Amino acid sequence: MASKYGSGVLPENKKEKGDKETPETSYSSQSVSVNTLADQVSSTLSFAPSSDSKTGGEVKFNEKSDQSGKSNTCRPSTSSDISDESTCSSFSGNNKPHKANDVRWEAIQAVRTKHGVLGLNHFRLLKRLGCGDIGTVHLAELHGTRCFFAMKVMDKGALASRKKLLRAQTEREILQCLDHPFLPTLYSHFETEKFSCLVMEFCPGGDLHTLRQRQPGKRFSEQAAKFYVAEVLLAMEYLHMLGIIYRDLKPENVLVRDDGHVMLSDFDLSLRCTVSPTVVRSTVLASEGQKNSGYCAQPACIQQPSCISAPTTCFSPRYFSSKSKKDKKMKNETGNQVSPLPELVAEPTSARSMSFVGTHEYLAPEIIKGEGHGSAVDWWTFGIFLYELLFGKTPFKGSGNRATLFNVVGQPLRFPESPVVSFAARDLIRSLLVKEPQHRLAYKRGATEMKQHPFFEGVNWALVRCASPPEIPKPVDYESAPATPAAATSTSVKSDQSNYLEFDFF
Numbered sequence: 001m002a003s004k005y006g007s008g009v010l011p012e013n014k015k016e017k018g019d020k021e022t023p024e025t026s027y028s029s030q031s032v033s034v035n036t037l038a039d040q041v042s043s044t045l046s047f048a049p050s051s052d053s054k055t056g057g058e059v060k061f062n063e064k065s066d067q068s069g070k071s072n073t074c075r076p077s078t079s080s081d082i083s084d085e086s087t088c089s090s091f092s093g094n095n096k097p098h099k100a101n102d103v104r105w106e107a108i109q110a111v112r113t114k115h116g117v118l119g120l121n122h123f124r125l126l127k128r129l130g131c132g133d134i135g136t137v138h139l140a141e142l143h144g145t146r147c148f149f150a151m152k153v154m155d156k157g158a159l160a161s162r163k164k165l166l167r168a169q170t171e172r173e174i175l176q177c178l179d180h181p182f183l184p185t186l187y188s189h190f191e192t193e194k195f196s197c198l199v200m201e202f203c204p205g206g207d208l209h210t211l212r213q214r215q216p217g218k219r220f221s222e223q224a225a226k227f228y229v230a231e232v233l234l235a236m237e238y239l240h241m242l243g244i245i246y247r248d249l250k251p252e253n254v255l256v257r258d259d260g261h262v263m264l265s266d267f268d269l270s271l272r273c274t275v276s277p278t279v280v281r282s283t284v285l286a287s288e289g290q291k292n293s294g295y296c297a298q299p300a301c302i303q304q305p306s307c308i309s310a311p312t313t314c315f316s317p318r319y320f321s322s323k324s325k326k327d328k329k330m331k332n333e334t335g336n337q338v339s340p341l342p343e344l345v346a347e348p349t350s351a352r353s354m355s356f357v358g359t360h361e362y363l364a365p366e367i368i369k370g371e372g373h374g375s376a377v378d379w380w381t382f383g384i385f386l387y388e389l390l391f392g393k394t395p396f397k398g399s400g401n402r403a404t405l406f407n408v409v410g411q412p413l414r415f416p417e418s419p420v421v422s423f424a425a426r427d428l429i430r431s432l433l434v435k436e437p438q439h440r441l442a443y444k445r446g447a448t449e450m451k452q453h454p455f456f457e458g459v460n461w462a463l464v465r466c467a468s469p470p471e472i473p474k475p476v477d478y479e480s481a482p483a484t485p486a487a488a489t490s491t492s493v494k495s496d497q498s499n500y501l502e503f504d505f506f
């Protein structure tokens with residue numbers, strides 16, 4: 001597979017990630033100018049000009065780009081400026097209610113109290129977990145605490161020379177904002193002379209791409225897929241509420257925690273923008289709550305129900321819901337636990353970006369066509385994601401990157417004859433993989449619309465995090481992980497020439 005990363009760096013089958021540059025820059029290893037490609041695709045397929053006046057005038061708004069060309073701001077429909085910190089300023093330090101009782105916070109705090117600051121020398125690096133575009137992730141133990149973390153180490157010199165500093169900053173600032181069960185916790189960030197380090201929650205279960213390869217037929221059952229996409233949907237809803245458009249959903253970026261629940265990772269392609277969460281319904285009848293997925297999207301608002309007896313009802317298969325008296329009873333009981341909550345719509349519908357970012361097989365048509373894009377790209381990628389989990393492949397993959405892009409824009413969606421997948425699942429995918437973003441499911445009301453789709457019937461959104469995961473990873477034997485002597489430890493950062501560059505920590 002052609003890759004800008006060069007051979008031997010990306011795992012087999014790992015989908016390539018876009019260069020994240022603006023349309024003017026070279027995109028793939030085949031040195032295809034994205035502008036040229038978008039133009040070619042457009043003229044070949046004779047696209048009608050967008051009737052959306054926002055997109056039509058988009059190019060006039062000189063979207064600010066970072067040094068790497070990756071957009072860092074967006075153009076709202078109003079003329080007000082967007083501050084990078086606008087949605088995140090209230091989150092700092094360990095101000096994360098969901099992690100209030102996390103022993104790892106306490107362990108880190110104890111080091112800070114004792115030593116003043118937390119640094120690289122307080123960690124024992126056990127093994128390299130993986131290498132991304134801007135840094136290397138290590139399994140790390142906070143010395144003598146049995147508290148384990150994933151530490152992303154980025155070489156500042158390499159980031160600067162490769163013009164990736166702003167991308168790293170974007171990721172860090174977004175991570176600092178997050179406090180959600182299906183998103184990573186950033187415990188600390190510190191700098192050494194050479195490195196910038198992010199101390200995050202460690203996910204021992206690997207990623208969903210790898211997990212899918214281990215399934216029979218290399219695809220998930222519909223029930224398992226429903227579990228994973230429900231968690232991803234909640235994470236996405238939360239991100240959109242914060243004004244963060246994720247833009248890089250794919251199985252590789254969904255990591256499996258020790259308890260089998262998942263979290264979205266990798267925010268260096270994300271776009272931040274303004275958003276105005278709106279209450280569209282102030283009360284929901286308790287009986288309606290189940291039917292219409294009444295909920296409050298803010299994590300702090302999610303009720304803390306009794307989780308012990310709940311799991312089986314969170315993902316009850318649809319055919320149980322109307323047949324069994326017992327299930328009806330359970331459903332009613334669960335419904336009663338969810339008290340009337342307001343329905344929020346928190347979709348950043350006015351966000352627009354001109355950047356060409358993402359992973360080929362997951363790129364939305366509007367990104368490829370260079371029309372300007374907004375939060376609807378996340379719902380497109382959601383459709384590709386569900387398709388891949390269920391069918392074991394993505395729908396528009398071509399013989400190469402160019403063919404893939406042409407297929408995304410010009411080929412109709414097709415489903416394989418096998419495996420047999422429910423009508424609801426196919427209908428959801430079909431509704432998401434609509435080429436025109438304005439006709440795509442969730443374009444206007446985001447996750448609220450998604451949750452009401454029949455595919456999710458029976459999902460109790462407030463209890464998803466208490467549901468039983470399809471698979472729980474084997475416990476990690478931390479003892480057997482060979483500790484790397486700090487003095488000999490090195491990290492690697494990929495260069496633009498696709499070489500591995502080694503940098504010693506000390």
Ligand SMILES: Nc1ncnc2c1ncn2[C@@H]1O[C@H](COP(=O)(O)OP(=O)(O)OP(=O)(O)O)[C@@H](O)[C@H]1O
Pocket residue numbers: 017129130131132133134135136137150152184200201202203204207252253255265266268
């Ligand atoms: N919290 C984590 N727990 C366990 N493994 C992780 C964690 N975060 C990252 N990894 C592993 O490290 C690898 C590198 O992650 P990283 O986010 O740096 O790069 P990436 O996902 O390949 O994307 P990018 O190139 O955009 O940085 C991932 O593929 C993943 O397997």
